[in-house]
Amino acid sequence: MTVEVKICGITDEEAMEAAIEAGVDHVGLVFYPKSPRAVTPEQATELLSYLERPVSRVGLLVDPDDALLDAVVGGVRLDLLQLHGNESPERVEAIRLEYGVPVMKMIPLAGPDDLAAAEAYIGVADRLLFDARPPKTATLPGGNAVSFDWTLLTGRRWPLPWFLAGGLTPANVAEAIRVSGAKAVDVSSGVETAPGRKSPELIRAFIAAARGA
Ligand SMILES: O=C(O)c1ccccc1N[C@@H]1O[C@H](COP(=O)(O)O)[C@@H](O)[C@H]1O
Numbered sequence: 235m236t237v238e239v240k241i242c243g244i245t246d247e248e249a250m251e252a253a254i255e256a257g258v259d260h261v262g263l264v265f266y267p268k269s270p271r272a273v274t275p276e277q278a279t280e281l282l283s284y285l286e287r288p289v290s291r292v293g294l295l296v297d298p299d300d301a302l303l304d305a306v307v308g309g310v311r312l313d314l315l316q317l318h319g320n321e322s323p324e325r326v327e328a329i330r331l332e333y334g335v336p337v338m339k340m341i342p343l344a345g346p347d348d349l350a351a352a353e354a355y356i357g358v359a360d361r362l363l364f365d366a367r368p369p370k371t372a373t374l375p376g377g378n379a380v381s382f383d384w385t386l387l388t389g390r391r392w393p394l395p396w397f398l399a400g401g402l403t404p405a406n407v408a409e410a411i412r413v414s415g416a417k418a419v420d421v422s423s424g425v426e427t428a429p430g431r432k433s434p435e436l437i438r439a440f441i442a443a444a445r446g447a
Contacts, residue, residue: 237411238418239444240292240397241437242316243271243377245430250284252434256441260290262316262420265298265306269374270430271422275309282310292316292338296375298329307333314338316363318376327358336360338397342367342375343382349390356393363420366400379423381406384413404439408447419444 241253242262253261263278264271273281282291293312295302297319306312315333317326318340330337338361341352352362366382368375381401398416403424411419423429425436 249432387414
C-alpha cells in the first residue's frame with residue numbers, strides 16, 4: 235500500500251524542491267497570518283512555480299472569511315482547501331459550493347467522543363484530516379507538534395479519504411500508519427529545525443519512512 239504524503243507549511247524554494255524530488259503527493263501553503271509558516275497569495279504562487287511535476291496543491295485556512303477566500307482562491311491555483319478552524323458543516327458546504335475547490339476539514343481529536351463530530355462532515359467535505367486537539371496554551375489551532383492516541387482511529391472505516399496529522403516525525407510516522415491504518419499523512423513541525431524552517435533532510439527522511447511503512 236502506498237501512503238500519500240503531504241508536507242505542509244512550505245515557505246522556501248529549497249524545501250519545495252526537496253519535497254518534490256523525494257516524491258511528495260501534496261504540498262501545503264498556510265494562509266493564516268498568525269502562523270510562522272504563513273505566506274501571501276503572491277508568495278504561494280511563486281513557491282508553486284518551482285513544482286517540476288504535477289502534485290496536489292493544498293491551501294490551509296483557519297475560519298476564513300469570504301475576503302480571504304476571494305484573495306487566496308482568486309490568486310492561487312489550488313487543488314484542495316484545508317479548513318483547520320472551527321468551520322461548521324454548513325460553512326464547509328458553502329465554501330465548497332461557492333469556490334468550486336474540493337475541501338478537507340480538520341477534526342481535532344483528544345478522545346473517542348471527538349470522533350462523533352467527524353460524522354457531521356460526511357457528505358459536505360471531500361476529505362477529513364484528523365489532528366491533535368491543540369494544548370490550552372497553544373496560540374495556533376494546528377502545527378503544534380502534538381500527537382494524539384492513534385488507536386482512536388484503529389479499525390474505523392470512513393466513507394471518504396482522510397489524513398492523519400499531528401506530531402508526526404520521520405521517527406514515528408511508520409508506527410502511526412500501522413496503528414491508525416492511515417493511507418495519507420500530513421506533517422509540518424516534524425520536518426522543521428525551528429517553527430517555520432523546513433529541513434530538506436527531514437523532509438526526505440519523512441517521505442522515505444512513510445513510503446516504507
Ligand atoms: O502549520 C501551521 O502553522 C498551522 C497553522 C494553523 C493551523 C494548522 C497548521 N498546521 C497543520 O497542523 C497539522 C499538524 O501539524 P504538525 O505536523 O503537528 O506541526 C497539520 O495538518 C498541519 O498542516
